[in-house]
Amino acid sequence: MSRRKSYHHGNLREALLEASIRLIAEVGPTAFTLREVARRAGVSHNAPYRHFRDKEDLLGAVANEGFKELTQAMLDEAALKSNRDALDRLRGAGLAYVKFALRRPEHFAVMFDAPIAKVDDPEAGEVPKRAFDTLLNFVKVCQDERQLIAGDPLELAFLSWSIVHGIAKLAIARRLPYESQAEVLKFAKFVLDQSLPACPGTSAAKQ
Amino acid sequence: MSRRKSYHHGNLREALLEASIRLIAEVGPTAFTLREVARRAGVSHNAPYRHFRDKEDLLGAVANEGFKELTQAMLDEAALKSNRDALDRLRGAGLAYVKFALRRPEHFAVMFDAPIAKVDDPEAGEVPKRAFDTLLNFVKVCQDERQLIAGDPLELAFLSWSIVHGIAKLAIARRLPYESQAEVLKFAKFVLDQSLPACPGTSAAKQ
């Protein structure tokens, strides 16, 4: 059943990344082992070391894959609401953030629970930054359209991030009294409505 | 240098807990090992099994210790502001939450990053609950004094929790652009001012 005919795999790095993501989804980041990943990729227990410095380096690459997907998820959700308020799009991005976290809780944990790993690729650090910039952009548009209070857009972006991150983390840790994804998202909607500092008179008018 | 003269330790369970908390603070939850804890407590590598089912059980007990300290920290901080607004006390509790997380980031991680462990003690599950009830109480008082919007106090407590939890987690993960605890706390204050759904005309009047 060996998928590989030649000595060299040809695309081992990608295969290891995919296998890692799947393994983490199954057993969690703690029970994740390098050797099991190698087994699943059909290579010896030492092959991964040709592509990743060590376990931490591989997990760093896994995290970066997560940030790419997260960015895309936020963009997609906001695109669905292209005909709505800027604030609706920002809220949509926030909900997409929570949705992603609920759909891939273990992957999400790898992205945020470990110390930021220095991936070999020097531009790797840009990937999480792009995720944040996505959020930042939505904030800026809201401010341009006077739907969010004026002020440092960076600060407001970090505020928005903190809110959805807190909801996501608590939901994953099962500390919120909501069972289904739908319930969590309803709560997230409530929090975003109440807590994004919208300008009075917008669609977010409280009460 | 054995601190122990008799075969039996006398208070090994507590000693293991303390050693664990210190070890985790030093090396983080990942590098934490049962055997090193045993070494530090001056007992054999198997002694811990007489007091904890397994590693996870010990970490669960460590987590509960954290929840006790967290509850106390919130109460203390609010007590300092006993002569202020109810909303100020709620904000104080929130800041105490963030402060605790920054002071013991690894301990905080044990409390929230692992699946909720079933500690043997059947009333152990009450400890995290008490931490939340502390927050819930501050919310209720705010509502009684018309400083927070009306509505389900539970929902508002979870909203408050989500906000401070998000800030704490992002700060620990070094995803916020703030270096010092003071900077993080200033940001936390900003977020709480902007995002707790205060009634108009209170001390939290926005802008």
Added chain:
DNA sequence: CAAGCAATGTGGACATTGACAACATTTATA
């Protein structure tokens, strides 16, 4: 196009770990 070097994969080794079983010592109870 050939030779040799860099890249990639393998097998073996080692210290460390969590956990189990069997045994030792102490404390408490009947």
Added chain:
DNA sequence: TATAAATGTTGTCAATGTCCACATTGCTTG
């Protein structure tokens, strides 16, 4: 006081991360 229950110890095992030496392949350069 005898004997059972608690508590601590030593021995063992499979699994893991990482290192090393070696094998195989692909690519470059003369």
